Structures are given as C-alpha cells and as structure tokens.
Amino acid sequence: MNSILIKDTTREERERIVAESIGNINGSCDGCSAGLADMYQDYIDGKKEIRDINMAFRTQFVSGMEGPDKVECGYKQ
Numbered sequence: 911m912n913s914i915l916i917k918d919t920t921r922e923e924r925e926r927i928v929a930e931s932i933g934n935i936n937g938s939c940d941g942c943s944a945g946l947a948d949m950y951q952d953y954i955d956g957k958k959e960i961r962d963i964n965m966a967f968r969t970q971f972v973s974g975m976e977g978p979d980k981v982e983c984g985y986k987q
Contacts, residue, residue, distance in 0.1 A: 916956045924954045 913919070914927055928950045949967065952958035 914960060916953070916959060921954060921956065924956070927960075928954060 914924075916924070919927070928947060932946050932950075950960065950963060953960045953963055
C-alpha cells in the first residue's frame with residue numbers, strides 16, 4: 911500500500927493501519943490503546959483524514975484549547 915488517504919484505502923485497510931500503528935489494542939492492560947483507537951474512528955469510517963485528526967489533537971495540546979473530557983487514557987464523547 912502506497913497511500914493511507916481515505917480515497918486510496920478501504921475501511922478494512924484503514925482499520926488495519928490504525929491497529930498496526932497503535933499496537934495490540936485488545937491486549938492493553940491499562941486501556942490506553944483502546945482510547946487511542948476511538949480517536950481514529952472518523953478515519954476508519956472515512957470521515958476525516960488521519961493527518962487532520964493528528965493536527966487537531968496536537969492543536970488542543972499545544973494551545974490549551976478545551977477538548978473532550980479525559981477519562982483514564984481515553985476521552986468521553
């Protein structure tokens with residue numbers, strides 16, 4: 911696979927890209943990886959490019975803008 915853009919991938923490929931990038935989301939003992947997987951659901955669903963999700967996350971972190979409430983290692987919607 912040469913591209914991770916939504917237009918160049920299937921849903922199954924996007925699920926695999928996220929799973930491989932995060933690691934073993936089901937074997938996580940503290941639940942952090944599952945929260946990260948939720949963060950990328952819009953990418954998996956084909957709604958938002960992965961770079962846009964990453965940029966939005968970084969913008970909130972750097973600027974201190976209010977974001978979703980943090981619960982353990984994941985986020986409430």
